[in-house]
Amino acid sequence: MIEDRVTALEETVAHQVKTIDELSDQLAEQWKIIDQMRRMLGRLGERVENVESGAGDAPPVTRPPHY
Numbered sequence: 001m002i003e004d005r006v007t008a009l010e011e012t013v014a015h016q017v018k019t020i021d022e023l024s025d026q027l028a029e030q031w032k033i034i035d036q037m038r039r040m041l042g043r044l045g046e047r048v049e050n051v052e053s054g055a056g057d058a059p060p061v062t063r064p065p066h067y
Helices: 002-055
Strands: none
Touching: none
8 A cells, every 4th residue: 555655656756856857958948949939139229229229310290292
C-alpha cells in the first residue's frame, strides 16, 4: 500500500518536473522574442525621429484654389 502511494507520488513529481521544464523553455523563447521586438521598436523610433527632424516645419495651411 505504501509502495503504491510512493510510486504515485514519484509519477506525479516526474510529470510536474516535465511540465516545469516545458514552461521554462517556453518562457525563455518568449523572452527572446520580446528582446527582438524591443530592439526593433527602438530602431523604428529612431527612424521616426530622423524623419520628423528632417521634415522641418509643416507648410502653412491654405485654401485650395477652387474655393
